[in-house]
Amino acid sequence: MDEINFNHIEKKWQKKWDEERTFSVNEKSKKKKFYCLEMFPYPSGSGIHMGHALNYTIGDIYARYKVMNGFNVLHPIGYDALGLPAENAAIKVGTHPEVYTKKSMKNFTLQLKALGLSYDWERLLDTSDPKYYKWDQWIFLKMLEDGLAYQKESAVNWCPLCNTVLANEQVTNNGTCWRHEKTKVEVRSLKQWFLKITDYADELLDKIDDLNWPERTKTMQKHWIGKSYGTEIDFLVNGEKWPVFTTRPDTIYGVTFVVVSPYHKDFLKLVTKEQNKEVDKFLKKLNSVSEKDTVDLEKEGVFTGSYAINPVTNEKVPIYLGNFVVADYGSGMVMAVPAHDKRDYEFAKKYGIKIKIVIDPIDFELNNKNIAEAYTGEGTLINSGEFNGVKNEVAKELITKYLSNKKFGKKSVQFRLKDWGISRQRYWGTPIPIIHCEKCGAVPVPVKDLPVKLPKEVEFGKGNPLLTNEKWINVKCPKCKSKAKREADTMDTFVNSSWYFLRYCDTNNEDEIFDKKKVEYWSPVDTYIGGAEHACMHLIYSRFYVKFLRDLGLLSFDEPAVRLFHQGLIHAEDGEKMSKSKGNVVDPLITSKKYGVDSLRLFLVSVASPDKDFDWSEKGIEGSFRFIKRVSGFFKDAKIGENSKELDFEINNSIKSVGEDVENFEYRKATIKLREIFELISKEKEVKKEVLENFLKLLSPFCPHLTEELWERLGNKTLLSTSKWPEFKEMKLKEKAKFDINSKIVEDVLKIIKKYEEKGKKIKKVYFYTVPFEFDKLNNEKLKKGIGKEVLIYSVKDEKKYDPENKAKKARPGMPAFYFE
RNA sequence: GUGGAUGUGCCGGAGUGGUCAAACGGGAGGGACUCAAGAUCCCUUAGCUUAUGCUUACCUAGGUUCGAAUCCUAGCAUCCACACCA
Secondary structure, eight states: OOOHHHHHHHHHHHHHHHHHTTTOOOTTTTTTTEEEEEEEOOOOTTTOOHHHHHHHHHHHEEEEEEEHHHHHHEOOOOOOOOSSHHHHHHHHHTHHHHHHHHHHHHHHHHHHHOOOOOOOOGGETTSSSSHHHHHHHHHHHHHHHOOEEEEOOOOEEEEETTTEEEGGGGOOOOBBBBSSSSOOOOOEEEEEEEEEGGGGGHHHHHGGGSSSSSSHHHHHHOOOOOOEEEEEEEEEEEEEEEEESSGGGGGGOOOEEEEEEEOOOOOOOGGGGEEEEEEHHHHHOOOOOOOOTTTTTOOEEEEEEEEEEOTTTOOOEEEEEEEEOOTTTSSEEEEEEEGGGGHHHHHHHHHHHOOOEEEEEESOOSSSOOOOSSOSSEEEEEEGGGTTTHHHHHHHHHHHHHHTTSSSEEEEEESOOOOEEEOOOOSSSOOOOEEEEEEEEEEOGGGGGGGOOOOOOOOOSSSSSGOHHHHHEEETTTTSEEEEOOOOOETTTTTTSHHHHHHHTTTTTTSSSOOOOHHHHHHHEEEEEEGGGGTTTTHHHHHHHHHHHHHSSSSSOSSSSSEEEEEEOOOTTTTBBOOOOGTOOHHHHHHHHHHHEEEEEHHHHSSSSSOOOOOHHHHHHHHHHHHHHHHHHHHHOBBBBBBOOOHHHHHHHHHHHHHHHTTTOHHHHHHHHHHHHHHHHHHHSBBBBHHHHHHHHHHHHTTHHHHHHHHHHHHSOOOOOOOOOOOOOOOSOOOOOOHHHHHHHHHHHHHHHHHHHTTTTOOOOOEEEGGGGGGOOOOHHHHHHHHEEEEEEEETTTTTOOTTGGGGGGTTTOOOEEOOO
């Protein structure tokens, strides 16, 4: 056999898989389907990085394993091609985002193919293709029909120098623009499009428990949706009812003020003339809407001049404007109980507002006059009129009932989850298919006119680029034919990725979003692999989309992915994050040129469990390389013949355990077993062909090129990649003769006695201490006869046993402890 | 602050009641091959010591058990996510 040139055989087999369309699939197969999906990449200009290599290797191993196990495996790839980074990068290098993205995707495809990934390339997806985003627009129109897409005023970050809206990520921690370090970002209100994901809040929450997803991801989603039960209470302000939401109606007697958010749409009604100036000053101080800097923001506020009437006590309490109140949660207004809420306490202390204790802790006394912090625990009501002495949990119910009887409140459920704002004042996204008519208002673009394509000719750097193309912007109203303008905002790119996994089932369909039958066949995704950073946004939006499309009658399942797996992060060798500026980036392609793709793949999954973070290690990949070289070296001059029974037994065991490990994404364990079994194989003088082939099959998902080559060299004409995973057979190494434990003990003990007596010690009695469940198996007669001494047998559990040197603790199953005398 | 996860030898990490001084890999040391280096292969890698031994060891302190890296309780430490949601 010739020496193996890794780079050479990689090209050879990649070409073969490509030409033979080895991994192309359709719905006609009689096999069971399996949909293995990795999160598609955002095609950046710098090509793939190690994280991509890891993500796609993990998926590829799984997909290949499933193919060999007789499944019809859908394993597609595509590009999340639209998005702000491409637009920024294009502006930077002075080219058009489309040109930039096309080039990046081409490069990505070459690089992904070089990793030997088993994709069905005929399904390659590109979200920047109008043939794809046409259906983004179609879904949007369907949502609009169902009232799930709507417009409302919403706060955005505005940079006066850029003259444009900034994404939260573009606002620095100091509240300045990312490009203008000295310019404070302003908050502006703009009319924007929202998707009513909150309509699905309950279902999104309830179905989480059924998902086979990592627990932490599930808890994160639960938090994100954040359902809380409470009471809506109406406070009267100038004779008008203003509702607040609270989870603590039991503290209603302790309300000493009310706080309203500065982003509340009607808060100006509350501001009196006298307070106008103060309020203005406060509003100017407010930072961007970015939530980053709110972490340790001091609570600040200002008196509005108005008062609210507590519906239970009829007390008049001042209304403040406060920077800590979230506008779009509840009603954007809260009742403040400083004695029993940390935030309210802080605020009250700062502005000298009265603190009134209404909950009496069970275990200790609160200093009535001057408490040092808010008491948020359980207790009994005090200072609460007719509710005094009631346990606070009970009081929640009673007070809510009392309020609803008086028509001043009701039970209420609130979600943290907000409607999804999808408007982006950017170019490189899906155009929102809306035409604004002077007479008819916002008119949907008729379906027959879809897609609304992005015009090529736009200018960048002057606000929203789409506004710079007059020809594109100015159209006639589809309804009344009078003058109208196109919506110039584009959609958030998370829209594109919310349903792409469905499109893979029918990527090239030009007539409809997808063939229902095809999606029915392949979906849902069986294993979805990607970064944990998407736990909330992408993975919730996708769930929402699936539910919506289901309700449209297009799908018959509820959830996008049955099983989810997160890969870990790869750090550089120094433990730092890999980044260009630090110069510690390891390029997967350069690495695979040096050691071969198979080494890289093997190394990536053998350092740590794939869901754990790990540091890159050059030594580590050399270790994997060494293994691969040893395997290929061994096969070069392996003698085919009979091998030991032990090897037959062990390889059979490996079939089972490697399979189980892969199934559970415990690749690291699988690679360890592969090393162990190879160690055994390489020690044999001759090995059965079947054993060698089985070993190659087990290694194949990890190192597809090398194994394919060795498989061929063993004389096989078909592809290893599509061969059948070996079968595990129930097998016993040796018929374990029912051998008597006593004779083994006799044998061992005699040896030891011999040594003792050689040293001149005399032994008369032997005491045995056996593990309780073996007590019955020891036979005094047999032992006595065999050893030729007096024998006493105790269970280690026996409290009356004679054991002067405490030897009993040495007892093991199969071998009792003993003591000589 | 809230929630989650983790803590094993020089390092990465298996092991989830007895067969554990603890898999596998990396590192280190020694040896073989070589004029030499590299590659490759073999051995060793808690200490005392060579014993059927003992001691110290799986974050710390207790506990359960005949027996704990493994189970329980408390504490400490690290990592991750969320973060003023009333």
